[in-house]
Amino acid sequence: MIALSALGSGSGGNAFLLDTPEGVLMIDAGFSARELARRVGAVGIDPSRITAIVLTHEHGDHATGARRLAGQLGIPVVATEGTLRALGLDPAAPRVPLRSASITEVGPFAIESCRILHDAAEPTAVAIEAAGVRIGFAYDLGRPTVGLRHLLRGCDGLVLEANYDEVMLRTSDYPPSVQHRIAGSGGHLSNRAAGELLGDLWHEDLSVVVLAHLSRQCNDAAVARRTVAELLDARGFRGTIAVATQDAPLGPLPVAPGPAKLRMTAQAELELF
Numbered sequence: 001m002i003a004l005s006a007l008g009s010g011s012g013g014n015a016f017l018l019d020t021p022e023g024v025l026m027i028d029a030g031f032s033a034r035e036l037a038r039r040v041g042a043v044g045i046d047p048s049r050i051t052a053i054v055l056t057h058e059h060g061d062h063a064t065g066a067r068r069l070a071g072q073l074g075i076p077v078v079a080t081e082g083t084l085r086a087l088g089l090d091p092a093a094p095r096v097p098l099r100s101a102s103i104t105e106v107g108p109f110a111i112e113s114c115r116i117l118h119d120a121a122e123p124t125a126v127a128i129e130a131a132g133v134r135i136g137f138a139y140d141l142g143r144p145t146v147g148l149r150h151l152l153r154g155c156d157g158l159v160l161e162a163n164y165d166e167v168m169l170r171t172s173d174y175p176p177s178v179q180h181r182i183a184g185s186g187g188h189l190s191n192r193a194a195g196e197l198l199g200d201l202w203h204e205d206l207s208v209v210v211l212a213h214l215s216r217q218c219n220d221a222a223v224a225r226r227t228v229a230e231l232l233d234a235r236g237f238r239g240t241i242a243v244a245t246q247d248a249p250l251g252p253l254p255v256a257p258g259p260a261k262l263r264m265t266a267q268a269e270l271e272l273f
Helices: 033-042 064-074 082-086 147-152 164-168 176-183 192-203 221-233 259-271
Strands: 002-008 015-020 024-029 052-054 077-080 095-100 104-108 108-114 124-130 133-138 157-161 209-211 240-243 250-255
Touching: 002 033, 002 133, 002 157, 002 209, 015 033, 015 077, 015 124, 015 192, 015 250, 024 124, 033 064, 052 064, 064 077, 064 221, 077 082, 077 108, 077 133, 095 250, 104 250, 108 147, 124 209, 133 147, 147 192, 164 176, 176 250, 209 221, 209 250, 240 250
Parallel strands: 024 052, 052 077, 077 095, 133 157, 157 209, 209 240
Antiparallel strands: 002 015, 002 250, 015 024, 104 108, 108 124, 124 133
């Protein structure tokens, strides 16, 4: 089992934790090192147990505290080469490059990644496996690619952007050019687009969905959850849908291997005898 926590998510900062008995992994570090440590403690985890920080890209709301916290804890930053260069890490600082065509192992965690469409140096989505569980993270993207769908297949848990409500965006004070950028292929996923993608990714073992990176101006947690739930539940989903907010941590949420995976494991064990 993995315990998934959202330390916060939105345009003001994003950070998540995966907690296993063998170690803790941080995904993004978009708050100051001090605030990250405070929020880690708020979900009941000792920061010294963090084994690495995975970054999806270098923007401040995802990477602000990465260098300082990694230095304080003496742990590596895990990211694509483009993100590592853009982050400006000290050349002597520990780092682990993420490559799309391979699996990167960091402690008990196996990390896969794929490029996404976003205005950053080399942005990526990630899927992380540990303790028999696979959890995917994808946000800051305007369109789900074939590669992203492939990466997120078979996940037991998903953290996915649901950035804006389409009506709220159209009636917002944003000028048309900004609305077009947000809704474009290099922008963000709407609640409906997130729900449709989750419906496509649904399978028997998917048990936890966390909606992330909600816009303060063009979304509402209840609206996002309702829109996604209507689309996902129609496919047969009966798990947990939670919404990560900007101001307070969420979790920990337990994510365990699903029934289909357990049946396959049991069958494999029987075939050994």
